Amino acid sequence: MMNLKVVKQTETGLNTEFVNIDSGRRVSLDHAIQQIRNGNPNYGNYEAVNRSNGTTYIRSKPDNSTKNNIE
16 A cells, blocks of 8 residues: 655645655545545555535545554
């Protein structure tokens, strides 16, 4: 499973672009959401969350580890 780091966000704080720490590959928010919803095992540490205002974002799945959190 990959570890993501935020590299771009909007003025409101929505993370819109990430980098895979292991490969250096950049990933857009839309791509990450699509991969999570398609069940890609590389994104198994993350989940897509729909807010009441219609915005979808990704976050680390809740667990007792900080090693797999989005930085």
